[in-house]
Amino acid sequence: MLPHAVSFSILKTGDAKYFTTTKKGEVFELKAELNSDKKERRRDAVKKVIAAMTVGKDVSALFPDVLNCMQTDNLELKKLVYLYLMNYAKSQPDLAIMAINTFVKDSGDANPLIRALAIRTMGCIRVDKISEYLCDPLRNCLKDNDPYVKKTAAVCVAKLYDINPQLVEDQGFLDELKELLSDSNQMVVANAVAALSEITDSSPSGTPLVWMDSTAINKLLIALNECAEWGQIFILDSVANYTPQHELEAQSICERIIPRLAHANAAVKLSTVKVLMKYMEIITDAEFVNMLTRKLTPPLVTLLASEPELQYVALRNINLIVQKRPEILKREVKAFFVNYNDPIYIKLEKLDIMIRLTSKENIGQVLSELKEYGSEVDVDFVRKSVRAIGRCAIKVEEFSERCVTTLLELIQTKVNYVVQEAVVVIKDVFRKYPNKYEGIIGILCECLDTLDEPEARASMIWIIGEYAERIDNAGDLLEGFLHGFADENIQVQLQLLTAIVKLFLKRPSESQELVQQVLSLATQTDNPDLRDRGFIYWRLLSADPAAAKEVVLSEKPLILDEMDLLEPSLLDELLCHISSLASVYHKPPSAFMDEVSGQRKALPIGFQFSEETSSLDAQSIDSSEECPVVEVEDLLGVDMAPTGFEYGPIGQSATSGESSVDLLSSSLDELGLGNPFLCALSAIPAPYSSPKALWLPAAKGKGLEIYGTFVRKNQEIYMEMTLTNQSTDALSDFAIQFNKNSFGVIPALPLQVPSPLPPNGSCEVSLLLSTTGSIQKTNPLNNLQVAIKNSVGVLYFTCLIPMHVFFTGDGQMDRRVFLSTWKELPAQHEVQYTLENMALNPDIVVQKMKQNNVFTIARQHVEDHDVLYQSIKLTNNLWILVEIRIPLGESFPTVSWLIFFVGALSMNRILS
Template sequence: MSDAKYFQRGKIHELRTELNSEKKDKQHTKKKTVLKKIVANMTMGNDMSALFPDVINCMQIPVLEIKKMVYLYFINYSRTKPDIAVMAIPTFMKDADDHNPLIRALAIRTMGYINVDKIIDALVDPLRRCLRDKDPYVRKTSAMAVAKLYMHDHELVESEGFVDLLRDMLADQNPTVVANAVAALTEISERSNTITLKLNTTVANKLAAALNECTEWGQTYILEALMSYVPQDMGDAEILAERIAPRLQHANSSVVLTAVKVIMYLMNYMTKEEDITNLCRKLSPPLVTLLSNGHEVQYVALRNILLIIQRRPEVLRNDIKVFFCKYNDPIYVKLAKLEIMFRLASVSNVDQVLSELKEYATEVDVDFVRKSVRSIGRLAVKIESTADRCIAALLELIQTKVNYVVQEAIVVIKDIFRKYPNQYESIIGTLCENLDNLDEPEAKAAMIWIIGQYADRIENSDVLLDDFLFTFLEEPVEVQLSLLTATVKLFIKRPTAGQELIPKVLKWATEDVDNPDLRDRGYIYWRLLSTDPATAKTVVLSDKPRISTESDNMEPALLDELLLHISSLSSIYHKSPQTFIPNSKIRRLTHSTVLNRKYPGQQQQQPNLLDSDIENLASGSLGIEANPYNLDVVNIGENYVGDLLLDL
């Protein structure tokens, strides 16, 4: 608080006068005060660049506090005054040889920040000396200066051999120096197309040994570098993982998540399932502990956990209660917890999960309620033994008559019908009572699919579809596709009831819409119905594959990559770094004699099965059955159909 007085707008000429005052000031107290005012104004955004020559003159004062302020000013304005900045080179060279290690390190750090050609050239010799300095503080600062220099001139760094010097520093006796050398090499390898950080077993073990004496951020750097180690012999991965395991108990969440990442990576090179199982048990407690932190850390942990349990479902399998939502959790944490709850749900804990989801479905937050209702439906698809209870829960929610709850329930009930055909059709009547509440495309499409699929069981199915068709041309494409397919199903199952609807729907789909998918589907249906109704029945009413929640799983290749990016933005977005960081390197598992590609718990990903009857055209043989319909019914628009086929 005592420095608050310096944060007042100062006039350039007054500050210059004070800075150049010749009054006796043996302790340089006045100059300290003036420099503090200048730095304060610079921090507030006031332009102090006019004082550049005057501030440079203060570089000669052998007081560390003054040098820090001068160097801070210098870094801020050197790019705008490169010609004047060059005048400071002799002072930099002198400070780089100062007897005080703090001043030597400060000079090297400052020169590394400045992107001025002559200063960069002048930095080479003192930097080489400081990389071998007797003081560890100077060495560790110089290591980071190499990384900064690489950003300015990568060719200079490579030609002067600084990368080799950094590699030699990995064997340094001081763990802080090792951590900074690792951080610099990692940064350089990420930016370079020719330099790659590769660790052998000896270096990897030395880095693991340095973990105990490093700061928390140094540990993060070293753990990150261990991702560049590729085990070549049996037992190498297990030994290194055991040495890293104590980091899981660290108080810093970054250290914990990075340790988890390295252990998950090393599991790919383990051959004994027993070792993998033991390590999975060790991963559970630290991940649970992360959920006791602030909401932001919780969210990061949850997004990473979602990746981990897709590859290693045994992690956290018995800790599902930890992911039950609290009343004061923000919505982004609640939604992340819901997804993990669903994935961890099993026959043994499904009653607890379903009870929680039913309670969540009565909350006030709309997004949370929607996700909860949808999770109940997904739970029925995932675990067959709980389908009856899930249906009962969904019917209770429909009775609440809350608009968005009803619509979400109808969407998931459609999936349940697909999963368990001919089991729960008795509830269709209840669903039809809520048609007036449907105003969202997904819910409309789901209800239309139900009406078309069970058109022969719903007495007034033609009337219900006609109500939806009233706004056909104004509906989204998703609804239009469902209406087209449902009308064709109605016509095939109940020709008399559908004969008035089918011509106008086909005409709309082929003439009055612009969407090519809708138009093509209309043409295909029209041709099928006009040439061979028996084939049309076989195609449209063919048995569809039962849906599965495995379609929710991430693509194995993307999951492999994201697991190598745990504790980064990529693991939060669940997107490859290349999608939001230009020129970032792709991480892949490197081949090794002990690389194990058989991941326990990973199943073959199923395609996302949607309600697209056109897909059935290539799904199998299309047997021709005897025409069960009166051809006169099919020929309602015979002349028009003939003209259409000629156009095709």
């Protein structure tokens, strides 16, 4: 609790006068009063000090004088002094040591209130020197006869663990804390459970510190009936983490905690729901599960009568529950009907749950309600309501016609934003029920002139293009959009391009001029997505119209209502965190825990920096997990599979004699760390440069053959290519373009090729690259899709950029930053590889790695290995932390390497 908040609980209502003083020289006067011989004046002076501290004044200069007031029998004065110490002890650690004797003396006082006050205050003073003196008084208080002192000491153990975890473990406080679980006083049991929960959450391993068995659970359930509400929450959370040994035990636990559903505290209710939801997965008795389902309904509905903030938290949790078990609230859809005075965030959440509970039995009521919402004044809510009607049509097929009729009635209101939202959802209805509701297209076309929002215009264009053969004036309608093509949103431009191509494929004689016009506009724009799609359509239509028809007019997958449901494994994880922040955000704790709580994670290998040696102490190696690679859609729409890096005569591989790398499920080559990275370790005198590989064979390049590689020179990245013309005609007008990629690589300058390139001619080209382009995750991460244009057309190929060209020269990380960063990185970003046939000693490794911008932070000899800890910085400010373990020996004919790539500081930017 904040000291400012505590001060108000100590100062009485009549003490308001202490907050109004504005005297000059106030600190000097207070100093005199604090040293007065009269107890009343000293007490009043301390009250004035606390008041000044509460309103933000700096009264730290009075620390020695306030400290002198500790020696008193007045409990009120002692509380005030202790409050002052908690606030200023950290800024005055040397003076705070002077209070130790008083703390120790008070911890043995005959008054249990004073004993508890002393031990609580010592736990709140976050000074390491005081923590050392806290051990003996804390141990005595944990065994005190008074339950109030014991429950205070239990919480103090958790506070001490946050300051010095090793001290708590060495002093055996955890074992004494576990013994309190068997205490006869239920408040002591509740505080012990709370302390163990807090320690578990803040421990590096995150594993439970007490192994729960049926006996321990039985003790907790006994204490559940007598402890306070917050103690009940901690106990229920512990029960939720327990897995029953058999189904009968699960049923017994459920029966004993069901009365908690009637508790007045919403958090107790939700914690009980969490336990029941977990145990319902274990129980196979259908009748018992049905009973639990009936019991869960009333408390969840009751939560909707709370104030808006609590109601919102309840609704977010209910949203998860109905996704897993909609039968719990299937008859209570009316409880989620919106009130006129609900805040907008409550309205939107209720609306979402209402749609999830919609079924054949209640869709009539839901539709009537949604139609009423269409006349509300809140625009966002009206839009969401109109979209909900479309979701009802998709979800309940038997009532889809009624839903469409309702949408048409809303369109007739001529309210602009209602009409536009209706057009958007009707497009989804058409996708769900093709060739069923085409009769309403004429009504939609009448609203064409009122559509001014990009999503609505794009949806209307999609409808026209999809049913162009049934709309007599489809060409005229699309031509109307085409007049302002350059001013349209990119979403509208893309849909217009596709719709006109569809029209051409369905009615070629009427739209040839139109399609030429849109293709010309699309291929001359600066947007790469639109331009690439235009070129693809152009090539398809000119090369093979039949193939174009198969591609553009292919059957589309039906749209599903379940598209917005959470992934099942994520949903199960979130249900285990009901009543926590994770259930409100609908994200797992790992997604935000580090940013919100600042909790540190354990090092993947057990080492710590030594201040004296500035090195690393390695102890053990943990198993590492694979780094996930996310699939990415082919944005160019053509066959862009990697060409395989066939090595040509221009550059020979420096590693041709090396054995292949031991792979997990993804290879080093996928990360750009395969042969090129191995070569960075080999005995070469200069920074490594990958040999040129065949990127584009002449057979696929219409006579143009391209060998190429990527190099890093003078801290710049270059794309070096050998272009050979194997055709019978000269080639000219060269240009190059890259697709979006994981590292934002784009050409920094235009492609300069001697023009024309004669038949059988060859030239060397060096293209300067930049990493300031748009980022799009690719698979593998270092994949680059390239389009190169010349006088014979546009050619496409892919290549892999060796990861080492992204290594920058400022990648030397500070030792302390390295350690703290390693601790905070998630384990799923850790990948381990073993590299064979490396005959290099550690000194050469350090030298060669430095030449390639891989910097050694520390070096340590551990048992029979040399361990190097290294850092790498990439061009887009991503970091990679590396550990290399090198077996020792008299010679190095064969060396196994373990390299840990423990992720990057901002790797979510690529992987998420």
